[in-house]
Each structure stands twice: as structure tokens, then as C-alpha cells.
Amino acid sequence: MNDANPPRFTPQGLIPTPEQTAIQLARNKVVLVDANAGAAKTTTLAIRIGEALARKLPPEQILALTFTPEARDVLRQRLLDVGVPPAQAHRVAVLTFEDFAGQQLDRIDGDNLRQCAEARQLKAYALAAIDRAAERHAGRMEGLDLQTHSIALAQFLDVQLQLKATMALAADVEYMGLEEIAELMGVPLTDYLTTVEYETLRLDGGAGAVFRGPFDATYDLASNLQAGARLAEHFPDYRIVLCDELHDLNEAAFQILDALIAKPHCYFVGAGDKDQVIHAKLGASDEYLNRRFAQNYPNLVRYPLTATYRHGPHLAYAMAEFKQKAVESGLPLRTEIRQAHYDGSAACAQQTVAAVQQWKADGYPLDGCAILIRDRHQSMAIENALIEADIDYRTPAMAGYLQRDEILFLRGLLAIGLKDFAAVKSEQVRGAVVDAMIAFSEMRFSTRRLDNLKAQIVKDPALLGELFLIEDEQRDGDELNYRDVASTATKKAVIDTIAWLSSVDPATPAAAVLTEVCERVKLVATARRIFVRPYEAGVVNKSVAGLLEAAAASGQTLAEFWAAMNAREAFVRRKRERKAVLIECVANAKGKEFDHVILPFLQADEFPHPTQSRAEEENLFYVGATRARARLTLLSPADAALRSAFIAQMRLPKSAAAADAAIARNQAKPAAAPSRQYLVASYQEKDQVKALGAQFDIARRAWYVEAGRDLAPFAPWIKK
């Protein structure tokens, strides 16, 4: 620590290490921190913000960017955790790149811009782009392969995203032939041509964006900057820009960051971990951490954060083996790694419950426990088992298995059949049911009409059945094109199924009814058509199979199952805010931490997912396992041949011995003493404590006494 320049911000709840203090005080224009999971990257960025505030920088001149909303929320919370007063913390812009880009583009966007958060909403635009590409090039160009089935659409949407994330699409290709460009960009010609048409549609031929899918705001802003930096002139005057989870950076986000940093008075601090890259499809790469910043800012300084403070050496060393890299822990604590085995998904769910019950029996609160799943379909068995065991759990809003699209669709069918949509209490869920019914019946409405219908049905649930009448009227007289044939058949099957359902005795076993419904509406085939990504269509199959299994296991009648399902949803919604076990997808847990992490379904056909990139699956597992603080529970099949290879890769017996020695070493280290004693003096008492020698911490808005002073005179203001 530089004695001439002592820190002005003292974080609450922890004593910063010298490494953290060095970053807190760094005055270099560009500071990069590349460190392991849990090595206090986010915390240190929050402390850096605290230091800036303590030095009286207006909060509005600080911008902290993340790639995902989850990471953004963690950073916002961490600001409060380290002791930045909420009133100040809320004035600091902590945003995702997409939020920030959207805000900056707002000044040039038209009023009718449509935001499409999901691939499903982009399908119609993608088809229109294919039609345009066909009109323009069919018959005139060789090697054109215009397909409209879902795999082709999935590939197209991936390719356009990749071309944008890497900014290849914005490259100057004026004098090149189309084939040549596609080859240069390394994508199929057809997808390149379709992307060009898609962008023409999306940007209305250059007049302004008409719709934006995921990531498009980031791309549009980066393109604007590249084309002459018009919007950069309007950027607020940020003095400090910070970026967490730097490993998620891609070219488009990098260019935005670069435009911010390039301003003469702007300082930058970024932190990341190259082993947590899980968005390679979006062009994420460790290139930026390793090379690109250094190219643009040769004077950048790298600061280390050596040890993890999230968990003890047992988990740190297991992760060192898993990733074949050096990982240290600064804690003198034993993070337990437990294993249990199962036979089948119901048994896995039972083992999950047992792990939670053990945690509770050991005297720990339920809200410290998180069940991190590879995919949402895995939560069905677990949610049922938790309810049966009377354990409160919560899922992020609209992310439980009852809110999956295919389940919402089936619930909508049952609601119409049983004439009981009012039993779905939440308006948000009702709206989602309407969306799912329209998607799975392959109906087409204009956005305005859809919003209108939805609003009416949400208010008056009895209207749900009429959805199908309205569409019929609209279709009359229309000529069918080749693409309408399949979707018309789907819709007819849905209408027939509803008619059939209305005649079914509600006392019939639920499993039999649901099985028949799925067959009648050809759910699996439809999912394959409407879910643009084959991977997602695959998850739909597993999810529906899980629902049928649950219905069979319940032995309930249709009426009972319907009532139980709605009661269950109400139960989960009530619990959302309360202390309960969390169920969350691993990918969304990035940046977070939990005392006890349970990783279920560690089996060869689930995790690593057989169709996804091995390196990215490894990073995903690394993210999941490193969320744990005190205990990590790994659940895998009893048959060792079926287990995820990731378990063996941790070499648990080998790493445990070294970890025992490290704990002894960490225990022997002298504990650092807190440097300040904060007081609980009120505003009226300020003159009194000041006269006694207390000082004011501007960042924390609190009075304190320096370490080493006699605290006796301050006794009335020392928190017990």
C-alpha cells in the first residue's frame, strides 16, 4: 500500500487484501484483472467504485458494464454489500451492454421499434428474409440452398448472430463478390445472403431499426460507432468505466468499450476469468483479456487477485485439477465436497431432497442452498420431490417447469377443455399461456392484435377458448401458401383436441388424458417445427415426458391433477420472496455464490451435453461448481459408466490431501485487524462525535474512529 495515498473507502464486512487495495488505488488509464472464480473480482470492482465516490466523484460519472443481467444484478448488490449507501449506489449506472446500447440508441430510434427477446419471435422475419433472398438470387446464383425448416432457420439465426457479435457483418466488402465475402467470413453463402436481407428488413433499408432480437442493440450501437462515432459524442461524460465478467466480451461489445475508454478523461478497470467463457456462440473469447486491450492500450497494467475467498482449499484444488491450472484459496476453511448416487431421475430428485434435508439438519438456513441444473427440464422431478417433502423452494420468476412454453400450452388446452382458465391465478402466467397457445397452434397475428387479445383474455379468462374462433374468421378466403399447410394442420389438430377434451370425463386418469392430448396435437413434431433450435426442441421432449411421468406417478384424475398443478404454482409464487431453496440454471448463476451448491443429474447424457462444445461445457461446470462456499454436493448415477466424466476430472482423492495442508497453512496466518471502527451516530450527534475525534467517511456516510484509538469515549455509538 502506498502510504502517501491511503484508501479513502473502507469496505464493510471484509478486510481488503493488499492486492485488492492496489486495484482500489490504481491510477492507470487501463487496468485489467484476470483471476480465478471467487477471487473477489466483483467485490474489488465495487470497492473501486466506493473509492471513486469517497473521492467525491459524482455517481453519474461512473459506468459499470456487464454482459448478462445476472452479472449486472450481482454487481449492484455487491455495491451495497461493501457499504456504498443505497442512495448513492442507485445513482451509479450498472448496466448490461445491451441495456446501455439500447439507452444510447434511444435518441435515434423510432416509436414503433419492436423488441424480440426470443428466437421464436424472430421466425417470421427470418422467413421473410429467406423469401427475399430467393426472389433476388434464386436461379441466378449457384450453391444457393434456401430451406425453411427449423434446423435451417436455427442455423441462420446463429450465423447472423455470429456475424454481428464478431462485427464481420459491418466489414467493408464493397468491391467483393458475394461468394467471396461468404468465404471470407467463413459462413455458408445462403446464410450470408439471408443475413443481408434480414438486416435490410430489420433496419428498414437504413431508415432505422424496426425490430431488435437479442444482442441487436449492442450490434447497432457498435455499427454506429464504427461508421463515424456519431452516438459516441452523446455518451455521458464518464470518468470511470468498469466491466465485470470481461471473459464474455465479443468484438461488438469491445468496440463500445473502446469508444468509452478512448475519451481523454476516462479511466477503465475490467475483470474476468478466461475459464468462464460460456458464450462462445456470441463471439465471446479470451482474446480480449489476453491481447486486444494491450494492442489498443499498450500502457495498460495488469493486477493480480491470486486467491479465491469464496471457498476453502478443497474445492479450490479440485477445480485446479479440473481445469489444469493454478488455483489457491485464502480461506482457512474446509469446503466439503459430498457425493451421492442414484438410479433414475426420481431417485436423483430424492437424493437432492436428502442433501437439502441434511443441510437443514446441520443447522443451516434453506436460503443458503442452491440446486443448479444444466437445463430447465431437470427441475420437474426435483420440484415435485421438494413439494412432497414439504421443503420451500423458489425459482426465478417464470422459470419453473410449470411456466415452460410446452407445459403452458398443455395447461391452456386443459383450461379450455375443463372451462376453468380462471383457476390460473397469476395474470402474468395467463398472458404466457395465451402466447404459448398461439405459438404451438402455429397461429399468426399481428403484434398489435396479439397484445389486444392477450389483454382481454388475461382480464376475462373465460375468453381463452375463443382464440381459435377469431383466427378462423381471419383465415377465411386466404389462399394457403406452401408454408401454411403444416401450420393449418396443427391448428386443426388443436381445435379437434379441444373438442375431444371437452367430452372427456374429468374423472379419467390424468396420465391417460395427457398422453392422448400430446398425440393428438402432435406435440413433439410441432415443437420441432416451432422451436427454432433443435437443442430446445429436444428439451421440450424431455420436459413433456417428465410431465406425463409425474401425472402417472400421482395416480390423480384429470380434475385433481389440474387443481394440484394450479395449487402448486400458487405455492411456489407465494414462496418466491421467502427464505427457500433456490433452483436455477447453471448458466444464470454466473457471478453468484451460495453456501451450499447441489449439482444434480451429473450423468454422461446430460452434463457435458453430448451435442454441445466440450470446452464450453467444461467452463459451464466450472462456473457451477465454483459457486459454492461451504459445501458442494455432486449427484451422479450409481452405475459408474453412466456418470459425467467431469467428476473423475476433479481427482478428488488427490486434491484433498494437498487441501488439508493448505488449511493448516491458512490457519497459521495472522488475521488482519480491521482498520476502522464505525459508529452509529445520528446526524444530530455529529458535532459530539467529531469533538471526540471521530472522522467522517463520505462514501459510507458514516462516522468512524481510526484503529488503535481508545474506543471508550465512543461506547454509546458502537454497535453491539
Ligand SMILES: Nc1ncnc2c1ncn2[C@@H]1O[C@H](COP(=O)(O)OP(=O)(O)OP(=O)(O)O)[C@@H](O)[C@H]1O
Ligand atoms: N478481502 C476479502 N476477505 C475475505 N473475503 C473476501 C474478500 N474479498 C472478497 N471476499 C469474498 O469472496 C467471495 C468472492 O468474491 P467475488 O464474488 O467478488 O468473486 P469473483 O471473482 O467476482 O467471482 P466470480 O469469478 O465467480 O464472478 C465473496 O464472498 C466476497 O465477499
